[in-house]
Amino acid sequence: MFANATPINLLRNPIAASRARSILACLSGMFRLSLRGFLHSGLLATLSGRVMAFAFVALTAPALATPHIEHWQAPSGAQVYFVEDHGLPMLDVAVGFHAGSGFDTAQKSGVAAMTQNMLDLGAQGLSEDDISRKLADIGAELDGGFDQDRAGISLRTLSSAAERDQALSIMASVLQHPTFPAKVLEREKVRLIAALKEDETRPEAIAGKKFAKAIYGDHPYGLPSSGEVATVEKIQRADLTEFYSRHYGAKTAVVALIGDVTRPEAEAIAERLTAQLPAGGASEQIPPVAMHIAASEQRIPHPASQSHILIGAPGVSRTDPDYVTLYVGNYILGGGGFVSRLMNEVREKRGLAYSVYSYFIPMQQPGPFQIGLQTKKESADQALAVVRDTLRKFIADGPTQQELAAAKDNIIGGFPLRIDSNRKILDYLSMIGFYGLPLTYLDDFPARVEKVTVAQIHDAFRRRVDPDALATVIVGAPDAPKAGPAK
Amino acid sequence: MMRTGLWKWLAIPALLFAVTAHAEVFEKTLHNGLRVVVKEDHRAPVVVQEVWYHVGSMDEWTGKTGVAHALEHMMFKGTRSVPAGEFSKRIAAAGGRENAFTSYDYTAYFQQLHKSRLPLAMKLESDRMQNLLVSDQEFAKEIKVVMEERRWRTDDEPHSLLSEQLMATLFEQHPYHHPVIGWMSDLQQLSADDVRAWYRRWYRPNNAVLVVAGDVNAKEVFALAQRYYGGIPQRPVPPTQNFSEPPQLGIKRIVVKAPAELPYLIMAYHAPTLRDPAHDWQPYALEVLAGILDGNDSARLNKALVREQQLASSVGAGYDPLARGPSIFTLEGTPSEGKTVADLEAGLRAQIGKLAKDGVSEDELKRVKAQVTASEVYKRDSVFYQAMQIGQLESIGLSYRDIPLMLQKLQEVTAQQVQQVAREFFKDDNLTVAVLDPQPLSGKPRHMMQEGGSNVR
Numbered sequence: 044m045f046a047n048a049t050p051i052n053l054l055r056n057p058i059a060a061s062r063a064r065s066i067l068a069c070l071s072g073m074f075r076l077s078l079r080g081f082l083h084s085g086l087l088a089t090l091s092g093r094v095m096a097f098a099f100v101a102l103t104a105p106a107l108a109t110p111h112i113e114h115w116q117a118p119s120g121a122q123v124y125f126v127e128d129h130g131l132p133m134l135d136v137a138v139g140f141h142a143g144s145g146f147d148t149a150q151k152s153g154v155a156a157m158t159q160n161m162l163d164l165g166a167q168g169l170s171e172d173d174i175s176r177k178l179a180d181i182g183a184e185l186d187g188g189f190d191q192d193r194a195g196i197s198l199r200t201l202s203s204a205a206e207r208d209q210a211l212s213i214m215a216s217v218l219q220h221p222t223f224p225a226k227v228l229e230r231e232k233v234r235l236i237a238a239l240k241e242d243e244t245r246p247e248a249i250a251g252k253k254f255a256k257a258i259y260g261d262h263p264y265g266l267p268s269s270g271e272v273a274t275v276e277k278i279q280r281a282d283l284t285e286f287y288s289r290h291y292g293a294k295t296a297v298v299a300l301i302g303d304v305t306r307p308e309a310e311a312i313a314e315r316l317t318a319q320l321p322a323g324g325a326s327e328q329i330p331p332v333a334m335h336i337a338a339s340e341q342r343i344p345h346p347a348s349q350s351h352i353l354i355g356a357p358g359v360s361r362t363d364p365d366y367v368t369l370y371v372g373n374y375i376l377g378g379g380g381f382v383s384r385l386m387n388e389v390r391e392k393r394g395l396a397y398s399v400y401s402y403f404i405p406m407q408q409p410g411p412f413q414i415g416l417q418t419k420k421e422s423a424d425q426a427l428a429v430v431r432d433t434l435r436k437f438i439a440d441g442p443t444q445q446e447l448a449a450a451k452d453n454i455i456g457g458f459p460l461r462i463d464s465n466r467k468i469l470d471y472l473s474m475i476g477f478y479g480l481p482l483t484y485l486d487d488f489p490a491r492v493e494k495v496t497v498a499q500i501h502d503a504f505r506r507r508v509d510p511d512a513l514a515t516v517i518v519g520a521p522d523a524p525k526a527g528p529a530k
Numbered sequence: 531m532m533r534t535g536l537w538k539w540l541a542i543p544a545l546l547f548a549v550t551a552h553a554e555v556f557e558k559t560l561h562n563g564l565r566v567v568v569k570e571d572h573r574a575p576v577v578v579q580e581v582w583y584h585v586g587s588m589d590e591w592t593g594k595t596g597v598a599h600a601l602e603h604m605m606f607k608g609t610r611s612v613p614a615g616e617f618s619k620r621i622a623a624a625g626g627r628e629n630a631f632t633s634y635d636y637t638a639y640f641q642q643l644h645k646s647r648l649p650l651a652m653k654l655e656s657d658r659m660q661n662l663l664v665s666d667q668e669f670a671k672e673i674k675v676v677m678e679e680r681r682w683r684t685d686d687e688p689h690s691l692l693s694e695q696l697m698a699t700l701f702e703q704h705p706y707h708h709p710v711i712g713w714m715s716d717l718q719q720l721s722a723d724d725v726r727a728w729y730r731r732w733y734r735p736n737n738a739v740l741v742v743a744g745d746v747n748a749k750e751v752f753a754l755a756q757r758y759y760g761g762i763p764q765r766p767v768p769p770t771q772n773f774s775e776p777p778q779l780g781i782k783r784i785v786v787k788a789p790a791e792l793p794y795l796i797m798a799y800h801a802p803t804l805r806d807p808a809h810d811w812q813p814y815a816l817e818v819l820a821g822i823l824d825g826n827d828s829a830r831l832n833k834a835l836v837r838e839q840q841l842a843s844s845v846g847a848g849y850d851p852l853a854r855g856p857s858i859f860t861l862e863g864t865p866s867e868g869k870t871v872a873d874l875e876a877g878l879r880a881q882i883g884k885l886a887k888d889g890v891s892e893d894e895l896k897r898v899k900a901q902v903t904a905s906e907v908y909k910r911d912s913v914f915y916q917a918m919q920i921g922q923l924e925s926i927g928l929s930y931r932d933i934p935l936m937l938q939k940l941q942e943v944t945a946q947q948v949q950q951v952a953r954e955f956f957k958d959d960n961l962t963v964a965v966l967d968p969q970p971l972s973g974k975p976r977h978m979m980q981e982g983g984s985n986v987r
Contacts, residue, residue, distance in 0.1 A: 237866070240792070345971060382615075394674030397676075453626075462574070463573075
C-alpha cells in the first residue's frame with residue numbers, strides 16, 4: 044500500500060504470481076515508464092499500492108455493458124458476488140476477510156500477515172506439499188492477497204468437473220481448516236525475518252516504512268504490513284489460531300466468483316467454502332485516523348545514487364463523499380501517467396526523474412495521499428522544490444477546464460479496459476463486497492465522474508490537502524539540505 | 531522464488547506458457563513489407579495495437595550501448611505534425627493506455643483502447659514510423675531521464691547489478707554482454723545524432739510487424755492498416771550481424787559487492803535456443819525440466835532446499851529458449867541465515883546431480899504438462915498478453931503458427947529426455963557463478979565473505 048506496492052506479503056510466491064512476473068517481465072524490462080504497480084497483482088490487487096490509482100472504475104457510453112452482478116447471502120452468512128460467464132472454460136474465486144494488518148497491534152505486528160501466509164501451508168489432512176502438488180496436478184493456481192484492510196485467497200482453475208472439484212476441495216480445506224503447523228511457522232518466521240532485514244537496506248522500503256509511520260503515528264495503518272523483526276520473532280502458533288478464529292468468520296467473509304459455472308453451482312461453491320469457517324468474525328473496526336498531522340521532513344542517509352522521496356498525509360476513506368472528486372483531481376495532478384502536471388514538471392520539462400506520481404488510496408479508514416519520485420542525489424532538493432511548487436499551485440488555483448475535460452475523457456473513455464478480463468472483474472467484485480458498495484457501483488461511476496466540476500476539485504483539494512501539513516521522507520538524502528526555488 | 535529467474539531484460543515469457551488458441555489469427559503483408567497479424571477476441575470491446583521493430587540492443591555497437599532504448603524514449607517526442615507530448619495526450623484523451631519497451635532482441639510500442647479508437651492509434655503510430663523529429667533540446671532532457679532509469683533499475687538494485695555483471699561475464703563475444711539500458715559511460719556520451727541515425731537505419735515498415743488483438747474484424751483491420759501504414763515507403767534493411775558465443779573454456783566466477791543484507795547466488799549455464807520448432811527437442815526438455823525444478827511450491831528446489839533442508843530462504847530455476855541470441859538456464863537463490871552461498875551452491879548442485887543420475891518421475895512430468903494445458907486456457911483471459919506472444923515470436927524469427935506445435939512438443943517430452951539434457955548441459959565448463967556479497971550501508975566491510983564454492987563439491 045505504501046511506497047510503490049512492493050509485495051506486501053514478503054513470503055508469498057505462489058505460482059500465479061511467478062507466472063505473472065515472467066509474463067510481465069517483458070513489461071518491466073525496459074519500459075518507458077515502469078508499470079510496477081500493475082505487476083504485483085495478487086487476489087486483492089486493486090487494493091494495493093499504485094494499482095489503486097489506476098484500477099479505478101468509470102463508465103463510458105451507455106451502450107457499454109457492465110457485468111451483471113448477482114449478489115446473495117450464503118446460509119453460512121457470507122456475502123456472495125457472482126458473475127456468470129461461460130466465455131472460457133475456467134473459474135476464478137476469491138474469498139476475503141477483514142483481516143489485514145490494520146488489525147495488528149504494535150506488540151504483535153505481523154500476526155495478520157503471517158496468519159494469511161500460513162493458510163495454505165498445512166490444512167486438515169493435507170501437508171504443505173500435498174496442497175501445492177494437488178493444485179499443480181490439475182493446473183490450478185492459488186494466490187494470496189493482503190493489505191491493511193483485507194486478507195484473502197483466490198483460486199483460478201479449469202471449470203471441467205474433476206479439476207474444479209479438486210481445486211475447490213483444497214481451497215475449502217485451506218480456508219476452513221488451516222493447521223498452522225508449528226514447525227512450518229518457525230521456518231516461515233526465519234524467512235520473513237531475513238526478508239525484513241533485507242528490506243531495511245532498501246531505500247524504497249525504508250522510505251515506505253518511515254512514511255507510514257510519519258503520517259499514521261501509532262495508528263495500525265502506520266505499522267509495517269508484514270511486521271518487524273522484533274515482533275515477528277515473538278509470533279507463536281496460538282497468535283495465529285487466535286487471529287484466525289477472530290477474523291476469518293463466515294459472517295464477514297466476502298466470496299467473489301466469475302466464470303464458467305451456473306448460479307446454483309456458484310451457490311453451492313460459496314457455501315462449501317464458508318460453511319465451516321469459525322463462528323466468530325464479528326466485524327471489528329479499524330480505529331479512526333487522526334487526520335491532521337504536523338509538517339515534518341526526515342532526511343535519512345543511504346549509499347544509493349538516488350534519493351527516494353515520499354510526501355503526503357492521511358487522505359480519504361473508500362466511502363468518503365469527496366473521493367470521486369479527489370480521484371479525478373489527482374488524475375490531473377499526478378495520476379494520469381504521462382500527462383499529469385507532476386510528470387510534466389519533473390520529468391518532461393526537467394528530466395529529473397524516471398517516475399513521479401501521486402495518488403489517494405481509499406481504505407476502510409482514510410488511506411494515504413502520497414506523492415513519490417526517485418532522482419539522483421544532487422537533484423533531490425531541486426526536484427523536491429518543483430514538486431512542492433506544483434502541488435501548491437494546484438491547490439491554490441485548481442485545475443483548468445481543459446485539464447478536467449481531458450481527465451474525464453480518459454477516465455470515462457478508458458473504462459472498458461478496466462473490466463476487460465475475468466481477473467479484473469473478480470477484483471471489483473471483491474472490492475464492492477468488502478467495502479459494501481452498491482451493486483450499481485460500476486454503472487454509477489461515470490455519472491459521478493461526469494458531474495465533477497473544476498470548482499469541486501479546487502474546493503476538495505483545499506479542504507483535504509494542506510501543503511503546510513505534509514510529511515516528507517527522503518531516503519538517500521543529499522548531504523546538506525539546500526533551500527532554493529525551483530528552476 | 532522466481533521460476534524464470536530475474537532476467538528482466540531477457541524479456542521473454544517462458545516457453546512453458548507460450549501457447550495460445552489461435553484459430554482466430556489472420557495475417558497479411560502490405561506491399562511495403564509490413565506484416566500485419568490480427569487476433570480476434572470478442573470477449574470485451576477493447577483492442578490493443580502493437581508495433582514490433584526487429585531491432586534491439588543486441589544490434590548496437592561498442593560505445594553506443596543504450597541507443598535502441600534511448601530512441602524508444604524519443605519516439606514520444608514529436609513528429610512534424612504531432613508535437614512533443616501530444617502522442618500521449620491524444621491517446622489519454624481517447625481513454626487509452628500506452629507504453630513501449632526495448633529488449634536485447636526487439637523494440638515495441640503499444641496502445642490499449644476501446645475498439646472504436648483503433649484508427650487514432652494507427653494514425654499516430656504510423657506517423658512516427660516515418661516522421662519522427664529528434665530535437666537536440668528534447669534529447670538532452672530525455673537522456674537524463676534514461677540515466678535516472680538506469681540508477682533506479684540497476685545501479686541501486688543489487689540483484690539487477692549482479693545480473694548485469696553476470697551477463698557481461700557469461701557472454702564475452704555475443705552482444706548480450708551489454709545491458710539493454712546501456713552502460714552509464716555510453717549514455718553520458720550518446721548524442722541526438724546517434725539516435726537519429728538509429729531511427730533512420732532500422733525503423734521502416736519492412737522491418738516491423740503490426741499486431742492487433744481484440745474485438746475487431748480482421749478484414750477491417752487490414753483495410754485500416756493499408757490506409758495508415760500502406761503509404762510508408764519500403765526501404766532496404768541493413769543486414770544484422772550473426773553473433774555467436776564460442777564454447778566456454780572453464781567455470782567462471784564473479785563477486786559483486788553492493789549495499790544489501792543478504793547474499794545472493796546465480797548459477798547460469800549456457801543452453802540452447804529454440805530455432806526449429808519441429809525438429810529441436812532439447813529446448814522442450816529443458817523447459818519441462820525447469821518446471822520440475824520450480825514449477826510449483828512443492829517442486830524439487832523449493833521442497834528440498836527451502837522446506838526440508840532450510841538451506842535457502844528462496845530458490846528458483848529459469849530457462850527461456852525464445853530469443854534471437856543464445857539462451858541460458860539459471861538456478862538462483864538466497865541462502866538462509868547462517869548458511870553461505872557455498873552451502874546453497876552445493877545444495878543446488880546436489881539437486882542437479884540427482885536429476886542427472888536418477889531422472890524424473892512420471893508424476894512430475896504429468897504435473898508440468900497439466901500446468902501447461904491449464905495455462906493455455908488462462909492466458910486467453912488477457913487480450914494484451916495474447917498479442918504480446920504473437921509479437922514476440924514474430925520478432926525472434928519464429929511464428930505464432932508454431933504455437934500448437936510447440937505445445938504438442940512439450941506434451942511429448944519424455945522422462946528420459948529430461949534426464950539427458952540435465953546430463954548434457956549442467957557441466958562446470960558451461961557454468962558461470964555470480965555471487966552478491968552484501969555490504970553494510972555504512973560502507974564499512976561487514977565480514978570477509980567466503981569466495982567461490984569449489985571447496986564444497
